[in-house]
Amino acid sequence: MNLQEIVDDIASAMKPRLGEGKIADYIPELARIDAKQFGLAVTTVDGETFTAGDASVPFSIQSISKVFMLTLALGKAGESIWSRVGREPSGSAFNSIVQLEHEHGIPRNPFINAGAIVITDMVLAGHAPREAIGEFLRFMRYLADDDSITIDEKVARSEQKTGYRNVALANFMHAFGNLHHAAELVLGVYFHQCALAMSCVQLSHAGLYLANRGTNPLTGFSVVSEKRARRINALMLTCGHYDGSGDFAYRVGLPGKSGVGGGILAIAPGKASIAVWSPGLNKVGNSALGSEALEMLTQRTGWSVFGH
Incomplete structure (x- = not known):
């Protein structure tokens, strides 16, 4: 499986749709962001990071x-x-x-x-x-x-x-x-x-402990126990996208957490930590293109927690 090819393909598919969704303009500072941005970073438990688009642009991680x-x-x-x-x-x-x-x-x-x-x-x-x-x-x-x-x-x-x-x-x-x-x-x-600002690359690194049984494989630091990592993932799967959580589990099938800055952190347990960002939100307040990009990613990789 060529992950670089997959992330490049996803970014290409999103290109003509940049700017879709609605920016969270109720926070005035976020309203000033250019909506036509899309970044994707996938960091595997082996410590390799694959990126496409605006993956190194910092954004407000919000929730x-x-x-x-x-x-x-x-x-x-x-x-x-x-x-x-x-x-x-x-x-x-x-x-x-x-x-x-x-x-x-x-x-x-x-x-x-x-x-x-x-x-x-x-x-x-x-x-x-x-x-x-x-x-x-x-x-x-x-x-x-x-x-x-x-x-x-x-x-x-x-x-x-x-x-x-x-x-x-x-x-x-x-x-x-x-x-x-x-x-x-x-x-x-x-x-x-x-108001913490992070890029997709930084965020995918930060979430890696949840993909790797509580330990960050890049640093070797143990962050939480394996049981606790599993429980945090369970909460992300059931509650991470507010009233859009069920739909996200249905379409993407990964624990995830969205923010109104347009970012989503998704975890493929045992495989990778994924961060995607595009500022335009769908009607339940999650990144419109980000959600679709993750759906494409799990279809291509078979990474859904519900099996292939």
């Missing part, structure tokens, strides 16, 4: 950061985190308040905004917000083995100015006793983690 924050929280608090956040698909929008009221401030899973805010609250325990942001950035540089990764302050500020619904979610959970720090402190960290 993909939730996978890595969950990994940090599990490292700090272990399985006890599940008393404060569920593990079920939400079936409603990623920023829904209705469900949260119904379930008494316990978010349905760690990948919807409310759940991710609780996870961030856990990582903040014992830290000042600046320290927690620093810890997250160091962790991401360690995972990707790349010290050039940074947080885009402009995007973070842009989100802070417009994130009223996230403020509402945080305050709401605080009222139920499920947020242990002041809402504005937790949100300060949350908006910064979402």
